[in-house]
Structure formats: C-alpha cells, structure tokens
Amino acid sequence: MNDISLTNSDVVELTAWRRRLHTMPDVSGEEVETAREVVRFLSETGPDEIVEGLGGTGVAVVYDSGVPGMTVMLRAELDALPIEELGDPEYRSKVSGKSHMCGHDGHMATLAAVGRALGRQRPAKGRVVLLFQPAEENGAGAAAVIADEKFRDLTPDISLSLHNMPGIPLGHVHLKDGPTNCASRGMKIIMTGKTAHAAWPETGISPVSAVATLLPALSGISDGSVENDDLVRATVTHVTIGEPAAGISPAHGEIWVTLRTSTDDQMSALVEQAETMARDAAAADGLALALSYQDVFGHCINHPAAADILRAAMDAESVPHVAGQAYRASEDFGRFAKVSKSAMLFLGAGESHPALHNPTYDYPDDLIAIGARIFLAATRQTLG
Incomplete structure (x- = not known):
C-alpha cells in the first residue's frame, strides 16, 4: 500500500460527519439509526463487503486485496450514553437524555477516514475489516459480535483499537503491553x-x-x-x-x-x-x-506483537507516545484477545479536556486524522 494521506476536503467532510453522528446518539443495543448512517457513509468508499446486523446492530466494512494474507480488524463503537448533554455546540445532541459523552462518534469518524483511504487503494495483501461494534458501554457488544455466526468469516489475525483519553496531551498516545483496562x-x-x-x-x-x-x-x-x-x-x-x-x-x-x-x-x-x-x-x-x-x-490486555505494530506506526507518523499505565475503567475490546492478537492505544484529548462521561465532553476533531494516520500506517506495515 502506498502512502495515502487524507486531503483537506476529507478532513472537512469527516469532521462534519462526526458532528452529524453527535446529533443523533443511540444508546447500547439501540444503534439502528447510527448503524444505518455508517452503512450509508462507508458505501460511498466502494468496500468489497458490508456485513450488517453483526452481534445485533454491528456493521463490518471489508476492504480485500484479493491476495492471500492476514486479516487486520480495526474497531470503533456505535453506542452513546444515557446522559443529557450540557455543552452547547451547534451540533449538540438532538435526543433528550442521550449523548456521545465518550467520544464514540469520533472513533467512528476515525474508522471512516481509514475507509476513505482504503477505498482509493487496497492493501497489497490480506484484508482490512472496519468493525463498528454495538453495546460497548454495557459490556455486551463484543461478546455478541464474536458469538455471531457472521463473524466467523471475518475473524481477524490482528485486532487494533483506540480510545480517546482526556488528561493526556492532545495527540499524544499512551500504549503499554499487558493489562490496560480492568x-x-x-x-x-x-x-x-x-x-x-x-x-x-x-x-x-x-x-x-x-x-x-x-x-x-x-x-x-x-x-x-x-x-x-x-x-x-x-x-x-x-x-x-x-x-x-x-x-x-x-x-x-x-x-x-x-x-x-x-x-x-x-x-x-x-x-x-x-x-x-x-x-x-x-x-x-x-x-x-x-x-x-x-x-x-473482561480485562483488556495488549499483546506485545500487536502493540509493537502500533508503536512502529506511530514512529512512522511521528506521533509522540509513551507506555503510560492501565486504567480502572473497563472496555469490552479485551474480548477480541481471545480470537486474535489485539492492542488498544489511548489517544490524548488534552490535559484539561472535560472527562469522559462528563455532560460537557466533546470529541476533539483534530484526533480524527491523527488516529486514521496511525491505523493506516499499521495496516501498511502489516499488509504492505
């Protein structure tokens, strides 16, 4: 895969799409409209396959080189939270009592950015699966996806994910081997x-x-x-x-x-x-x-080999990173470690940014391109 960069137009459109998602939050298990919007937006990139209804409302978007090789899965979450938004952005939630106060709208936009690049040029070998997973907030989604028969044909060799993290400098990353979430x-x-x-x-x-x-x-x-x-x-x-x-x-x-x-x-x-x-x-x-x-x-534990892929990607993209520490909060991405080598990085949302699940939280749009660059570099290194 050649070095593909997002254009200024891409960044503008992806930012607008993230903000659209922000206005239409669905809580765990109810992500029907969000999933439909993901399918609409990613269909424009010309993927080789879109799998819907995965583990409930999940969506998998597949970009296949047609050449045998590994499957790299990148995962984002579909669900929002049952929290009334108290911030006042122009694109604030239109759904009373529900809001994207954990940044899953930004995570989805990051994967959509990767989809834009992969739509223009496939990896040299293997395939990339963009998984938009339901019900992360209540811990049910990853297990439901893995138990779904449709997932068998998508089972990855490598699973990668990110979560934004207030308290870390904007655009900096914490990534460690071993336990990361309780x-x-x-x-x-x-x-x-x-x-x-x-x-x-x-x-x-x-x-x-x-x-x-x-x-x-x-x-x-x-x-x-x-x-x-x-x-x-x-x-x-x-x-x-x-x-x-x-x-x-x-x-x-x-x-x-x-x-x-x-x-x-x-x-x-x-x-x-x-x-x-x-x-x-x-x-x-x-x-x-x-x-x-x-x-x-379940616990979330980073496999050293998968974490090394992300470290090499960040080095290639000059994204500053340190080991950091584990977090008390839980994350159901850890279930994918049972079927693949997996790793999650924590992408800084800013040292003074409102905390996750805070009613005034909002995802920093600058992170969309940074996260996409890391994931694209990781797929280049793994699949060529």
Whole structure:
C-alpha cells in the first residue's frame, strides 16, 4: 500500500460527519439509526463487503486485496450514553437524555477516514475489516459480535483499537503491553425474609442485620493498584431495605456492588470472596439469597506483537507516545484477545479536556486524522 494521506476536503467532510453522528446518539443495543448512517457513509468508499446486523446492530466494512494474507480488524463503537448533554455546540445532541459523552462518534469518524483511504487503494495483501461494534458501554457488544455466526468469516489475525483519553496531551498516545483496562461486573445481592409488624419484629425475618454486616465488609475489599496490575476492589453503588413504611419490619434487602480487578483471574477470586460473604450473611439470619450479575466486562490486555505494530506506526507518523499505565475503567475490546492478537492505544484529548462521561465532553476533531494516520500506517506495515 502506498502512502495515502487524507486531503483537506476529507478532513472537512469527516469532521462534519462526526458532528452529524453527535446529533443523533443511540444508546447500547439501540444503534439502528447510527448503524444505518455508517452503512450509508462507508458505501460511498466502494468496500468489497458490508456485513450488517453483526452481534445485533454491528456493521463490518471489508476492504480485500484479493491476495492471500492476514486479516487486520480495526474497531470503533456505535453506542452513546444515557446522559443529557450540557455543552452547547451547534451540533449538540438532538435526543433528550442521550449523548456521545465518550467520544464514540469520533472513533467512528476515525474508522471512516481509514475507509476513505482504503477505498482509493487496497492493501497489497490480506484484508482490512472496519468493525463498528454495538453495546460497548454495557459490556455486551463484543461478546455478541464474536458469538455471531457472521463473524466467523471475518475473524481477524490482528485486532487494533483506540480510545480517546482526556488528561493526556492532545495527540499524544499512551500504549503499554499487558493489562490496560480492568475486568468489572455489577453484582446484585437480594436477600429475602418475612415481614412483621414493627412492634413485633421478632416474628419476622429481617435483612437489616445482614445488610449492615455486608456493607462495610464489601466496601473493605480494596487491595493493589492498576499501576502494579494487581487491583482488587469492590464499590457499593446501591442499597435498599424494605418499603418506606414506619409500621413494617422489612423482608427485602438489596445491595448492588461493582467488582473490579486488573485481570480475569483476580476477578474469579473476587467473585468467590463476595459470594461467600453474601451467603454467610444471609444464612446467619435465615434469609433466602439470590445473586445475579450485569455489565460484565473482561480485562483488556495488549499483546506485545500487536502493540509493537502500533508503536512502529506511530514512529512512522511521528506521533509522540509513551507506555503510560492501565486504567480502572473497563472496555469490552479485551474480548477480541481471545480470537486474535489485539492492542488498544489511548489517544490524548488534552490535559484539561472535560472527562469522559462528563455532560460537557466533546470529541476533539483534530484526533480524527491523527488516529486514521496511525491505523493506516499499521495496516501498511502489516499488509504492505
């Protein structure tokens, strides 16, 4: 593949498209209109194949050289967040209570920029798959894509992704080998006893004592750090006991707690620890216990070979980069490590830029071309 650069016209059009996406956010699992817009925009680049309905609403856009070789997958996310936008750009969200406060609109525009270049000239060998993945924010999307039979024909050898990151200088990159994002899951603990008159609580079975025991016990689980790749932590996020009535001793207690660890192995041990605590507390007071999980994310770990591809690409494009550190936040891109060598880089959105999920966040448009240059250089080095 020759050195293909984006034109000034490309940058203007891609910026306008990113802002269009910003006005029309879809939350996890509801990305129908966003996916339709991706198909419309990328169809103009003349790809060899477009696969729709992947893992739900996902879209894969394929550029095939026709020459045997590896498959390189570049991934962006389709979904927005259930957050009311409080900033006031001209292109602010038109959907009440929903907005692109994580920058997935910019990630999609970056992949669209790559598609523009690949539409003009294919790689020398192999193929590039641009994956627009649904439902990253709730951890369900990557697993659904991989489980989809349509993904079998798209399975990559190398998977690459980026995420913008406020707090890092604009256009600078953090990229490290090994763990980059924590495993996490929301654990719901429900304990059920028997109501009683508040004057005779001894005639019922109340979860109050069990809840009172579990709250400090779960909150006390905190060890290690992301810097040392050994973080283990539980964070209580929601608690309810009984009904808002003064005359009833309660029968129902509910605790929501987020479990977070640097690696999947550590998560298995933490789940066992938290479940044992819950079972012991419930059994001590004769309570029925129900446990369930939501927003389940595996860890994200960069394969050294895939990370080296990105480092070489950044060197070729003179993009400044350092190793950086892992992040407590979770990312479901890590699931692609089970089917390919994968790596994610963190592209600086500016040291004083509003944080991710902040209601005034907005993706810096300058990052579209920078991210695309890195990805195009990575495909050149891998596929020629």
